[in-house]
Amino acid sequence: MKENKKDNTESEIPYLITVQNLNAFYSDFQALKNINLNIKPFTVMAFIGPSGCGKSTLIRIFNRMNDYIDGFRIEGNVIISGEDIYSKTVHTENLRKQVGMVFQKPNPFPKSIFDNVAYGLKIQGIKDKKFIEERVEKSLKQVVLWDEVKDNLKKNAYGLSGGQQQRLCIARTLAVEPSIVLMDEPTSALDPISTAKIEDLIFELKNKYTIVIVTHNMQQAARISDQTAFFYLGEMIEVGKTQQIFTNPKQKRTENYISGHFG
Amino acid sequence: MIKTQERIIEKLLLISALFTILTTVLIIIVLSYEAVIFFSDVSIIDFFTDTQWTPLFDEKHFGILPLLTGTLMTTLVAMSIALPVGLSIAIYLNEYSNKRFRAIVKPALELLAAVPTVIYGFFALVIVTPFLQMFIPNLAGFSSLSAGIVMGIMIIPYVSSLSEDALFAVPKSLREAAYGMGSTRFQTVFKVTLPAASSGVIVAVILAISRAIGETMIVAIAAGQQPRLTLNPLVPIETITAYIVQVSLGDVPHNSLEYRTIFAAGITLFVFTFILNNISFWLRKKYREKYD
Amino acid sequence: MTNIQLNRAKDKMFATWGVVSTFFGIILLAVFIIFILYDGLPRLSWQFLVSLPSRKPENAGVYTAMMGTIWILGLTLLFALPLGIAAAVYLEEYIPKGKFATILEINISNLAGVPSIIYGLLGLQLFARTMKFGGNLLAGSFTLSLLILPIIIVATREAIRAVPSSIKDASFALGATKWQTIWLQVLPSAFGGIMTGLILALSRAVGEAAPLIVVGALAYVPFAPKSPMDEYSVLPIQIFNWISRPQHGFVVNAAAAIIILLVITFTMNAIAVFLRNKHQKKTN
Numbered sequence: 006m007k008e009n010k011k012d013n014t015e016s017e018i019p020y021l022i023t024v025q026n027l028n029a030f031y032s033d034f035q036a037l038k039n040i041n042l043n044i045k046p047f048t049v050m051a052f053i054g055p056s057g058c059g060k061s062t063l064i065r066i067f068n069r070m071n072d073y074i075d076g077f078r079i080e081g082n083v084i085i086s087g088e089d090i091y092s093k094t095v096h097t098e099n100l101r102k103q104v105g106m107v108f109q110k111p112n113p114f115p116k117s118i119f120d121n122v123a124y125g126l127k128i129q130g131i132k133d134k135k136f137i138e139e140r141v142e143k144s145l146k147q148v149v150l151w152d153e154v155k156d157n158l159k160k161n162a163y164g165l166s167g168g169q170q171q172r173l174c175i176a177r178t179l180a181v182e183p184s185i186v187l188m189d190e191p192t193s194a195l196d197p198i199s200t201a202k203i204e205d206l207i208f209e210l211k212n213k214y215t216i217v218i219v220t221h222n223m224q225q226a227a228r229i230s231d232q233t234a235f236f237y238l239g240e241m242i243e244v245g246k247t248q249q250i251f252t253n254p255k256q257k258r259t260e261n262y263i264s265g266h267f268g
Numbered sequence: 269m270i271k272t273q274e275r276i277i278e279k280l281l282l283i284s285a286l287f288t289i290l291t292t293v294l295i296i297i298v299l300s301y302e303a304v305i306f307f308s309d310v311s312i313i314d315f316f317t318d319t320q321w322t323p324l325f326d327e328k329h330f331g332i333l334p335l336l337t338g339t340l341m342t343t344l345v346a347m348s349i350a351l352p353v354g355l356s357i358a359i360y361l362n363e364y365s366n367k368r369f370r371a372i373v374k375p376a377l378e379l380l381a382a383v384p385t386v387i388y389g390f391f392a393l394v395i396v397t398p399f400l401q402m403f404i405p406n407l408a409g410f411s412s413l414s415a416g417i418v419m420g421i422m423i424i425p426y427v428s429s430l431s432e433d434a435l436f437a438v439p440k441s442l443r444e445a446a447y448g449m450g451s452t453r454f455q456t457v458f459k460v461t462l463p464a465a466s467s468g469v470i471v472a473v474i475l476a477i478s479r480a481i482g483e484t485m486i487v488a489i490a491a492g493q494q495p496r497l498t499l500n501p502l503v504p505i506e507t508i509t510a511y512i513v514q515v516s517l518g519d520v521p522h523n524s525l526e527y528r529t530i531f532a533a534g535i536t537l538f539v540f541t542f543i544l545n546n547i548s549f550w551l552r553k554k555y556r557e558k559y560d
Numbered sequence: 561m562t563n564i565q566l567n568r569a570k571d572k573m574f575a576t577w578g579v580v581s582t583f584f585g586i587i588l589l590a591v592f593i594i595f596i597l598y599d600g601l602p603r604l605s606w607q608f609l610v611s612l613p614s615r616k617p618e619n620a621g622v623y624t625a626m627m628g629t630i631w632i633l634g635l636t637l638l639f640a641l642p643l644g645i646a647a648a649v650y651l652e653e654y655i656p657k658g659k660f661a662t663i664l665e666i667n668i669s670n671l672a673g674v675p676s677i678i679y680g681l682l683g684l685q686l687f688a689r690t691m692k693f694g695g696n697l698l699a700g701s702f703t704l705s706l707l708i709l710p711i712i713i714v715a716t717r718e719a720i721r722a723v724p725s726s727i728k729d730a731s732f733a734l735g736a737t738k739w740q741t742i743w744l745q746v747l748p749s750a751f752g753g754i755m756t757g758l759i760l761a762l763s764r765a766v767g768e769a770a771p772l773i774v775v776g777a778l779a780y781v782p783f784a785p786k787s788p789m790d791e792y793s794v795l796p797i798q799i800f801n802w803i804s805r806p807q808h809g810f811v812v813n814a815a816a817a818i819i820i821l822l823v824i825t826f827t828m829n830a831i832a833v834f835l836r837n838k839h840q841k842k843t844n
Contacts, residue, residue, distance in 0.1 A: 068733060075657065098270065098735045106733035112726035115749055125734040128744065174730070181734060270737060277739045278654055284646035285655070288668050288713070291706050295678060298685040353581045360578025373582055375833045380585045382829045384767025386796040387818050390803055391592045394599075394811060424585045454571040475673065482675020484770035485796070489803055509677050509770065516680070516774045522689065530774075534681045538674065545673035549666060 021046040021185065021215050022067065023084040029062055032076035036062045038239045040081075044232070046184075049207060049216045051226035051247065054236035055262065060219045063236070064187050067217065068104040069097045085185070102129070105178035106187040110194045111170035113162035113177075118145075118154050121162050121173055125181035144180040148172040148206055168199025175206065179214075186210065188218040192225065204229050223263060227251050235259045299538055302531030309525055315532065321495040321511075323529045324518075330529065332536055334495035338412065338505035339537075342487050343480040345416025345501060346423055350476055353420075354427025355469065361428070362435040363457050374429075381425040389489030392418040397490065410492030410504035419486050426476045434468020434555070435461055467555040471548045478544040482537065484509035508537045593822070600815030608816055613780055613798075617809025620802075622817050627784035628697070628777075628792035629766060635701035635788060636708065636765050641758060643705070644712030645747070651713070652720045653742060672710040679707045680774025688776050695776025697788045703775045704768060708761040715757020719750035752839035756832045763828035767821065769796035795821045 022044040029037035037059045044050045052060035062071065069090065071077045083090050090100050102125070113121050122141040131137060141158075145151040150172045154165070162173055171191060178186055188207070192200040207216060207229050220226050226233050227247060234244040235256075243250065243259045254260045307315070310330045318331025357377070361370050397414040401407050407414075438461050446456040462469070492504025493514050506514070512530045520526045611621020651668075655661045683703030693699035723746050731741040747754075773779075778793050779801040785792045793801075795817060802814035 070729065070733060073732075096271070097732075098737055101733055101735040106729075108726060108729060108733075110726060112724075112730045114727060114730065114745060124731070124736075124744070128731075128734065128736045128740045177730075177734065274737050274739050278650075281646045281650035281654060284643050285650040285664060287643060288647060288664065288671060288709065291671060291682075291709070292667050294686060295674065295682050298682050299678075302685070353584050356574075356578055356581035360575070360582060364575050364578055365582075373586075375829075376586050377582075378833075379826070379829060380589060382763060382767075382825055383589065384769070384796055384821055384825060386767065386769045386799050386803075387596075387821065390596075390799065390814060390818060393803060395592055395595050421585045421588055452567045452571040454574050455567060457574075478673055482677065484675070484677045485800065488770070489800065509675065512677055512681070513770060513773055516684075516776075517779070531681060531685075534678055538678050541673060541675055541678075542670065545670050546666075549669050 020044060021086060022217070023082075024063075025082040025084070027063075027066070027079060027081035027083060029059070029066065029071075029079045030077065031074065036239055037066075037079075040241050042234060042241060042244060044215065044217065046215050047211060047213075048231040049211050049218060049229055051230035051233045052217070052219045052236060053221075053223060053226050053233060053262075054242075056221075057238075058236040059239040060234075060236045061189055064189055064217055064219050065106075067185065067187055068101050068106050070106065072097060102181050103183050104185045104187060105181060105183035106189065107171070107175050107178055107191045109190045111167055111174050113165070113170050113173055115161065115163060117159050118162050118165070118173060119158040122177050122180050125177060129181075140180050141176075144176040145173075147179055147210070148176040149202070150176060166199070168195050168202060171195060171199065171203060172206065175203075179210075183214065185215045185217065188216065190219050190221060193221060200225075223251075235262060237262070295538065299531055299535040302528050303535045306525070306528040306532045309528075310532075319497045321506075323526050324515075324520075328525075330532075332508075332533065334497045335506060335508045335511055335533060336536075337497055337499065338487075338491065338495065339481055339507040339509070341412035341499065341501055341505060342416040342419060342483075342491055342507055343477060345413055346420040346480045346483075347473070347477060349417060349420030350423040350427050350480075351473060354424045354472070354476070355431050357424070357428040358431035358435055358472075359457050359462070362432050363453055363461065377425045377428060380422060383422070385422065385483060385485040386489070388418045388422050389415075389486045392486060392490035404502065407502045408492070408504050410490060410494075411502050412487075412491050412505050413501040415487045415489075415491035416501070418490065419480055419483055422483075422486070423476050423479055426479055427472050430472035430475060431465070431469050434465040434472065437468060437555070438464045467551050471552045471555070474544050474548040474551070478541045478548070481544075482509065482541050484513060488513040508533045596815050596818050596822075599812055600817075600819045603812050603816035604819060608813075609820075612782065613793075617802075617805075617807055617813050620810075620813055622795065622798060622820065624781045624784045625793045625795045625798035625817070626820075628781070629794045631697050631785050631788070631792060632701050632704060632772075632794055633762055633766060635697060636704045637758075637762065639701060640705035640708050640712055640761070644709050644761075645716050645754065647709070648713045648716035648720060649742060649747075652717050653738070653746070668710050668713055672714065676707055676768055677770045677774060679703055680771030682706070683771060683775035693789075695778060695791050697785055697790060697792050699775050700772050700777055700792065700794075701788075703771050704765045707768065707771060708765050711761040711764060712757055715760065716750070716754050719753025719757065720746060722753060723749040752835055756835045756839065759828050759832040759835070763825050763832070766824055766828070767796055769794070769800055773797060773800075795824075 020043040024040050024042040027037055027040040028035060040063065052064060054060050065071045066079065066083055079091060085104065088095065114124060119141055122144050123137050126137050126140060142151060145154065150169060153169065162170065165173060192203050204225065210216060218230065230247045232244065233247040233250040235242045235250065237258055243254060243256045250259065251263060254263060315330055315332055318329050319333055320329035320331050321334045322329045392414045396418055397407065397409060400414060442460055442464055443456055446460040487507045488510040491507060491510060493506050493510060494504040495506040498505065511533055515530045608621045609626065610623050611619060612623055614620040651664060680703060683699055687693050687699035687702045688695060727745050727749060728741055731745045772794060777797055778791055779797055781791055781793045799814050799817045799821065802810040802817065
């Protein structure tokens, strides 16, 4: 469950994330029905579908953020890097270092820019100041925020614009060096220019990370993802290459959604 | 390792929370233990029927009734001021006044409850009593009237802020319906809002009564130390709380019957406030559920 | 007069009555305070602050009572603050839903309503007698700690509840443990709210006389306390003592001491209101 070995051939570890016969429940309500899905490393996978279709539930299963919801439970297996993440031996803290998450609304901590990015390292007990400084700089450069904030690292993160805050949150996630980054509608609270910047960023990050993104915006899915999965009422209707899903969907319901007949 | 550390912390936090339970249990144990010994010497029937309370005299009587009526009198006087004034404030702030006025007035009202009660006692004894004596010549130097009036002023913010919460919880739609039919604010308040908020207002009244029953320093200073069975507000009386203070200041030997009287008086006080607090807790829970 | 005119008149009358009610208590308090200032202000001097108690009113001062109050506040803070915050964190972040949670909830709301003199009886039997502290500072501050514990718990819980869950999510998503999230994110964010509650609780403690009288604080202490095991008096008890003396000089002393106590409580409340307003502006 450590680093991804890049030198492995595709046939040895073909998939980074494997979901098998997954059912998820909030008390009596079934939010996901028999999901089977594979995600390859170094790709962008987009989840689309109308509200309440289960796409956010699924993405939050990948880092077990649903653990805090009363009455939530799953059946089936979710395997990341060859390990069942819901087995008893897995600590959620370790899982989340490998599977980072970016949320709908930018949620920086009410602390300085530097402390925001350094937080993930500090909670791991890393005290080496130089190492932390280097990692903060590297992460902020990765999200193209470094030049904008390098003179103001001590300033409170709340002073940044919405788009900058969201890039800061991405930098904060990257600083822990995860192999997977989950993004739950990361641009839904942002203006078009900030959105474009984040989309460019996702395109860049694909080289180093595996990205799973939930989006309401179908154009966004079409622009940035390699694979797209369409969800409807807790079922995964269709999954495939993004181009194929958008140009030649196999299922009628996918076609209806994409062409704007519902949702 | 992290897991064990987390578990130890959780246990420590749990122990801190259990301290609150322990406090309640200890209060009940301490009061009942001493009270049980007391009631092995004094019959519980005498305790509730004897009309005299003279444990510190040679001829001892242990009838709690005079202390109860003393407590009742000060509470009654206090509530007859705090209830109409507090409720009017709540209605005015919630239905009539603007936001700015409310923002300035509310901290000022809270100040009334923040003044230490020993200071209110001074007000009652040194200012209010002489002032009232100008109009009521036969008012004694210590009385349930002066103590009660000052206590009423202190309790105003309890009534007003809790009633305001209750009025605020009434859905806007109800009020708008009344206005829509041409009601004045006055009619809306008294025909629609207040009845709808009645259980919340009752909670406010109960909690204020409970606060008045337990209030100590004002009555210890200004109501007197003469336990007597009377409903006359102009003469000195003694409340349960004032009696406990009186004994605590004296040199009553520990483990004596006189010493245990304060626990017998204390458990009576505790039972009353405990019942009132619980009633208000359940009422509040009920009316919150109603609008959820 | 038509019905509508009558209704309008009633409405106007109540509006006036509302204003009168609102200022009734505030104005009376102001009048009281003016009386106190008139009586006590001439008596206030540096000498009054640093003098020991005396049988002669003109020689007496509040030094020992002031020192007792400072000791009591410091010790009470020391015991009640960690305990109160810890209990609040448990109730807000850890407690499993169910019967146990309901019982704790009811219990705390009950404790907040227990008259302060009952805490005095508890302290008398538990700390002063069973633990054999007698009438020392430790017994007094333990008693007051239990008294203000519910206030601190309620305020801390509200402050914790006001911390946006998005901040907790972000911390968890970076692999932080529950305690790391609470210690590094939740408590710092709730700091302003906790401080507000704490100051209000202390302002309550500073004015308490009844439970301390019951637990054995003295009305007359010749010297200021030097350790937690010493006997003590506090400002409210000193005031109470002076009020009950017959000589007019002691009433003047009481008024002067009341001015000091009022300044302390009003300052504390002003700080609390200021902190709360600042806090509310930040979260809006």
